[in-house]
Amino acid sequence: MIAGQVSKLIGSRVKRKEDPRLITGEGKYTDDVILPGMAYFAVLRSPYAHARINSIDTSAAADHPDVLGVMTGAEINDRCSEPFPLFAILPGMQYPERWPMAATKANYVGEPIAAVAASSRAAARDALDLIEVDYDPLPVVTDMETAGDADTPVIFEEMGTNLCYEASDQAGDPDRAFAEADGVVEARMEQPRLIPNPMEPRAAVAEYERSSGNATLWVTTQNPHIERMVAAKMLGMPENKLRVIAIDVGGGFGCKINTYSESIIAVVLAQEIGRPVKWAEDRTEHFVATSHGRGQAQYVQAAYKKDGTLLGMKLKIYADLGAYAQVISHVIPTLTPSLAPGVYSCRDIGWTTIGVFTNKIPYDAYRGAGRPEAAYIIERVMDLIADATGKDPVAVRRKNFIPKDSFPYETPTGMIYDSADYDAALDKALDIAGYDDLRAEQKAARKDGKLMGIGVTVTTEVCGFGPAAAMGGLGGFESATVRVDPMGKVTVLTGASPHGQGEETSFAQIVADDLGVPFEDVEIIHGDTSIVARGVGTFGSRTLVVGGTAILKANEQIKEKATRIATALLENKLEDTLDPQLVTLEDGLFSVQDMPDQYVTWADVGSEAYDGQLLPPEEQPGLEAVSFWEPPGLTFPFSAHIAVVEIDQDTGEVSLKRYVSVDDCGTVINPTLVEGQIHGGLAQGIGQALLEQAVWDDEGQLVSGSLMDYAMPFAQEFPMFELDRTVTPSPVNPLGAKGIGEMATISATPTVANAVIDALSHLGVTHVDIPMTAERIWRVLQTHGRRRRGGRS
């Protein structure tokens, strides 16, 4: 099964296997796990962004009649054999040790201080109020740009600085580009922190069997095997004594990659009180207990020629890591300069990336993770060049596209783009949008004194992670076990661990086509470290690319062995010897060449594989294959998006009128699933452009700390999206898939931002920071008036 090959299920809108259980309330999410004798725990969190913990008095809480156990941070930490491990340590990077709990000093609002287990959730939460903590508040660091300054208080005395790393590099000769340029555009761009807010808050349930020392941890994670690796290390347990289960997970968007303190607390408390324990966040807790995303200040200079050619860029990027680095969070900002050239030839580029610690909850992946920040830079730069040269934003982009005959293409920042045709995607988007008509409509609107804007972007991103070298110690593979049982039904165990993407469906489609079995005969099992061969997990749009290919590779082994068994069965049936080359598998039947009536089925082969009486002497019983597959390179989906906005002159309110999304993720297995990823991705990217931002006060308190204060989009914020696609298969995996989990999010933010600024460009506005709230746009209108002051044509 190779990209472009005609097949039956691949490419079809197959209804999701997951839906019958999810739509009837039968899903099995972590918070749905109810065990006999289960207790509940709650976590006391620091109310201060930075404070010394002088003492903790837990006696009143311990005396609460429903309380089963109270543990302070120091007591939990003492039960750990090592702190949180970090992966992909950058050269020269400094970082503090991080233990599950704050024992002597709290470094962000929400950092765990103590935990209480009780017979009910309510009692556990009530008992938190009985814990007395004596804090000495310390000076708070919230500003990423001054965090590294000599006169800024240092959070971690042992480090002597708040600087995690400062990495400078260049490709080509940026000074040459700026010397040759006809002009330079520059801007400071803000990427506010965002709060992932999957609809399922985090939860953990732990059970401990004292006699064996085995523990089971149900947890909301995107990657159960990494969770087990981290938790087992920290708890000083052998990995095979810790089973991690995450069957249904309710969205992740990056914030469920990390192993959190609560996983450790859960296991320790289960050991301590001798009962299973459960913890589940409510939304208020999620805001301060689950990692945030984005959070950059970007200083961008771009050198251009007056024909619109981008010659080079100089970037300085501050990244607010929050109080600690976690897993590979510190690496995420480094993806931003790597992807900054986007879909354009850009010979000369220099960059500095500065990761700093602040007194905020740690930052981590959020849908796109480092790439949205890059796409935002380059797509704003394209519009800034359009402004400066008086050219149409479409023309400037076309001028700079990497030509379609140059793939695989190595960017100056060292990325190897696998395949693309940017003009084709852009042509399609322009056609759907009716771009020329829109520009005419805009001209007329401006005459009538109305503010209408059109935003265009063409973006790419990197996904399908590994190989190992790109993963910093987490592993670059995915695993698949394919098992055919005596009834000829297929069970697939996959290390990829979905949380809404529908992989049970897409993977079953692949298997059904590849083996020729009915879709209903394929079960996809995931999210249990005791069942599934070691896996890496679902993030970075890698599931289909890496996990799907691993299944194909296991299928190859299965088909070879099944064909040998089928040959033996056919020989027995025909009472003759057969050349195995003459037995082929087609549409689920193993038949002899030129004898279509002589065949055996998967059930025949499956039954014989275990019965074994007719197996040739050199053949061992069983019909199961395990495959670990690591991709040779990364994949680069791409997209061309167009947004149309109108702005209310009096209020500054932006309304999104149209959104055209043409995306290319290579081979499409299930269009419904792909479109679902695009719809949701657009909603998050548009939310980022117009609504969402985490806001702190100077004391490090999260002001936007609830769904009433943090503007997550409602249904009425969006028009119906206009989707289409081009299909440029990836050459780096046999499926030809590129990944689609993050593409639309990455594109949507600059597309909408460009549209809003386009609506204001005739007033001389060249940049406005996101989120483009009514207040922010109203302020821009007050300072820029409504008079035309040049700008692009």
Next chain:
Amino acid sequence: MDYPLQLTVNGVPVKRIVEPQVRLLDFLREDLGLTGAKEGCGTGDCGACTVLIDGDPHHSCLTLAVEAEGAAVTTVEGLVTDDRLNEVQSAFVSEGATQCGICTPGFVVMATAYLRDNPNPTDDELRMGIAGNLCRCTGYETIVTALHSVIDGKVERIEVAPEPLELVPEPEGE
């Protein structure tokens, strides 16, 4: 302190002793094992815990179990009748309106009540009508499409246990 509670849940009479501070959501999930209703926020902002009390949608996270005394409560588990999904559930499946599935139970319960009371909303009214339910996965597109198909009377209720696939191959270049 304990309170004798009698109510009907999904048509089944239920008698339990509960503490007065227990939320209806926890009573349903933990005492009755009906884990369909989800806690997405615990503050009445997201709608994932929506259940019907005497036919009206309520946030079960903001309702005490004892407030449902004598009432008929319907959860997502109770929407299936005659082994078939109801129209809203069926439309959700047909349109691919479920992704992670956490908002889904509350969404289908809410939308079932909303469309019963507002059978012909405009698109704007519909979007406003479901604004109390947050979804982070779908951008609401397929949810709105699914509900429009219910409004248009185009939905056939589908069996809970999925029937074998009907193949609808996608034309090349769609």
